[in-house]
Amino acid sequence: MEASLKIQILVASVATLALGACGSGEPGSGTAQLQIVGSSTVYPFTTAVAEQFQRTNAGMSAIVESTGTGAGMKLFCAGVGDNFPDMTNASRRIKKSEFDDCAKNGVKTIIEVPVGIDGLALIEARNAPGFQLTVADVYKAVAANPFGKPNTARTWRDVNPSLPAIPIRVFGPPSTSGTRDSFAELILEKGCESDPAMKALKESDKDKHKDLCTKVREDGAWVDAGENDNLLVQKVTQDPGAVGILGYSFLEENADKVRGIPLNGIAPTAETISALSYPGARQVYVYAKGEHVNAVPGMKEFLAEYSKAWGKGGYLERRGLIPSPADVQAKAVQAATQLTALSADGLK
Amino acid sequence: MRRRIRRRYAAERRFRLLGLGAILLSAAFLAFLLVTMVSNGLGGFRQTEIRVDIDFAANTLSAASAGGEIEAAVAAAAEAQYGPGGARALSDTAWLRVERAIEDDPSILARKKALWLPAASAIDGAAKGDGDGEAEALVTRLEQDDAIRTGFNTDFLTGADATDPAAVGIWGAFKGSLLTMLVTLAIAFPVGVLSAVYLEEYAPRNRWTDMIEVSINNLAAVPSIIFGLLGLAVFLNTFHLPRSAPLVGGLTLALMTMPVIVIAGRNAIKSVPPSIRDAALGIGASKVQVVFHHVLPLALPGILTGTIIGMARALGETAPLLMIGMRAFIATPPDGITSPASVLPVQIFLWSDEVSRGFVEKTSAAIIVLLAFLLAMNGLAIFLRNKFERRW
Structure with a gap:
């Protein structure tokens, strides 16, 4: 009998727990919450802004999820309403196909805010020989079929006789990553188009061009290193002669362990990246959903907070975001404050 | 003859040494893990x-x-x-x-x-x-x-999550874990125990129950990421429950924990001697009385141990929670089961991915907190088992 009492107590306490849990789960807890998804590269900047935003606007908060640019766009464009994110981070411009997809699902007013520049850098260990590469070298070393022929290069010397005979090992981001998209666009495609035949192919057969120019080899010379960039730094340090590809902020943070590899004679530094002269520099964006601006309190404040933070000396610069040139910044401030909708012209 | 005996003794010794070696090896791994975590993580506190x-x-x-x-x-x-x-x-x-x-x-x-x-x-x-x-x-x-x-x-x-390693805190994730576990327990425990009781005490033995048994055993072995995909499809896309909420995390983990509870519960109920049931029935107790007054109290230690081990596994689970959006940056501790939250293992995953180097020791410190939580849960399991255990 005593034991059955214990059971009853147990059942009762579990039931109370369940009820208590339901009780606290009443919908509409009163706080405004922005939902932000998207690129892992922009994530550290957006979280910093979110934190500051939360501090200065009592009762409002933003949750930021790092999904990758492509997946973020897909979520962002899935529709309008509570269950869809209010903003998405992107490490490249929105594509025409994504814009159309958005419009189809009722997301017609997209506000594009270029928040700054992120540098993609090629790195090597500090005790490595010191590469001097061109975008064409990189393309020839890691493409699956450089200029249409299967890749047989084993060492960097096979790619370019002036390079050392070190086996090609490149650690790079996986295909789901925005950094990979940028790498393909900024470095592989440029290297690929050093051959006029490839440039011509772009006009005649777009798909073939894309396949030849951006597909990386799968025989072990290229290693997908996952989204964990710290791990990538570790792998490169332990393997002198290997090349890593990651965001510039990681290079800056780990400057005592790895160094940047000059591309086309330009080393990745804060200056070359800000001027977009280093081939790996790119503009990063935050896209906001115009349909939500009036329904979700805090969106305007969030964009305003962002525009305060991205300037020279702002806290985003300390975190590795490089301020855009003044004219781009002026345009961005205008977009963030007047909430001008993006038009489809000029999108690829 | 003597040689054969010697050989037998030698074989005996060899086997004992092998066993001892296996234990030492696993203890060494555990010690290595603990020492690295503690030496890296103490700075985080x-x-x-x-x-x-x-x-x-x-x-x-x-x-x-x-x-x-x-x-x-x-x-x-x-x-x-x-x-x-x-x-x-x-x-x-x-x-x-x-x-x-x-x-x-x-x-x-x-x-x-x-x-x-x-x-x-x-x-x-x-x-x-x-x-x-x-x-x-x-x-x-x-x-x-x-x-x-x-x-x-x-x-x-x-504190809760922050972008500056000097300002981060673990309470947000800890509370998220707590709320998630609460939802998991509230769903998985009653459903798991009732299924176990029905299957053991009431269900007829036929091909259907055999099939259910096989399915439950299978379900217990399904990789957790599959449950995450299921949670994404069912709770988020069909029922439109809030993303990143402990409610959805708890429901998903409950699906994962339930089979473990059912299996542990059935074994515990099976090990209650039939003589106790017969005696209770003999003096005129109804089937429900037999189950609730005699069988369940005796099976309880086993059920609780199984439950807590299942919960401990759920506590350390990351993969399914990533699928339902519990990997977000959330700078305020959750205030209910529907507000966005993170959980301890996901927080560890997020911090390990941060740029700033100060996060390394915070990651290890968070692992120490998670291990302490797990230790407390397993300790509770042992305590409950010893308290309720009855021998005959």
Whole structure:
């Protein structure tokens, strides 16, 4: 009998727990919450802004999820309403196909805010020989079929006789990553188009061009290193002669362990990246959903907070975001404050 | 004959040594894990603070000052005291502590006051013996002035996620884990125990029950990521429950934990001697009375052990939660099961992916918290088993 009492107590306490849990789960807890998804590269900047935003606007908060640019766009464009994110981070411009997809699902007013520049850098260990590469070298070393022929290069010397005979090992981001998209666009495609035949192919057969120019080899010379960039730094340090590809902020943070590899004679530094002269520099964006601006309190404040933070000396610069040139910044401030909708012209 | 006996003894000894070796090997792995975690993570519980003398009378701060003003005043005070670069030695969130100090005691606004403020993570690292030359030089200078100290980091236990490693806390994720586990327990325990009771005490033995049994065993072995995909499809896409909420996380983990509870519960119920059931039935108890008054109390220790082991597994689970959006940056602890939250293992995953180097020790510190939580749960399992256990 005593034991059955214990059971009853147990059942009762579990039931109370369940009820208590339901009780606290009443919908509409009163706080405004922005939902932000998207690129892992922009994530550290957006979280910093979110934190500051939360501090200065009592009762409002933003949750930021790092999904990758492509997946973020897909979520962002899935529709309008509570269950869809209010903003998405992107490490490249929105594509025409994504814009159309958005419009189809009722997301017609997209506000594009270029928040700054992120540098993609090629790195090597500090005790490595010191590469001097061109975008064409990189393309020839890691493409699956450089200029249409299967890749047989084993060492960097096979790619370019002036390079050392070190086996090609490149650690790079996986295909789901925005950094990979940028790498393909900024470095592989440029290297690929050093051959006029490839440039011509772009006009005649777009798909073939894309396949030849951006597909990386799968025989072990290229290693997908996952989204964990710290791990990538570790792998490169332990393997002198290997090349890593990651965001510039990681290079800056780990400057005592790895160094940047000059591309086309330009080393990745804060200056070359800000001027977009280093081939790996790119503009990063935050896209906001115009349909939500009036329904979700805090969106305007969030964009305003962002525009305060991205300037020279702002806290985003300390975190590795490089301020855009003044004219781009002026345009961005205008977009963030007047909430001008993006038009489809000029999108690829 | 003698040789055969010797051989048998030798074989016996060999086997014993092999067993001992296996134990030593696993103990060595465990010790290695614990030692690395503790040596890396202990620093995470400690925080370096720098003394800054702020002359409130001289600046224009008032009780109603906005954050930006306080931040500027703190930076100015640090620069004045420690020279250029002094402001950068303080954490980005140092001014929050000044704000709190003003709130606690507005009278300090009229005088000069020395406050201990959290140091930036570069200084923090240098004070703990892992920093670059510049930071170390500053630390030495501060030490001479007696203006630096390293103390227990209470903010780490009471705060939530942040972007500055000096300001992060584990409480947000801990509370998220707690709420998620609560939902899991509330769903998985009753359903699991009732299924176990029905299958053992009521269900007829036929092909259908055999099939159910096989399915449950299969379900217990399904990789957790599959449950995540299921949760994404069912709870988020079909029922439109909120993304990143402990409610959805708990439901998903409940699906995963239930089969474990059913299996443990059935075994526990099976091990109750039939004579007890027969005796109860013999003196006229109904089937429900037999189950609730006799079988369940006797099976309870086994069921509870199974439950807690299943819950401990759910507590450490990351993969399914990533699918339902519990990997977001959330700077406030959740206030209910529908508000966005993170959980301990996901927090560890997120921190391990951060750029800033100060996060390394915070990651290890979070792992220590998770291990302590797990240890507490397993300890509870052993305690409950010993308390309710009955031998015959």
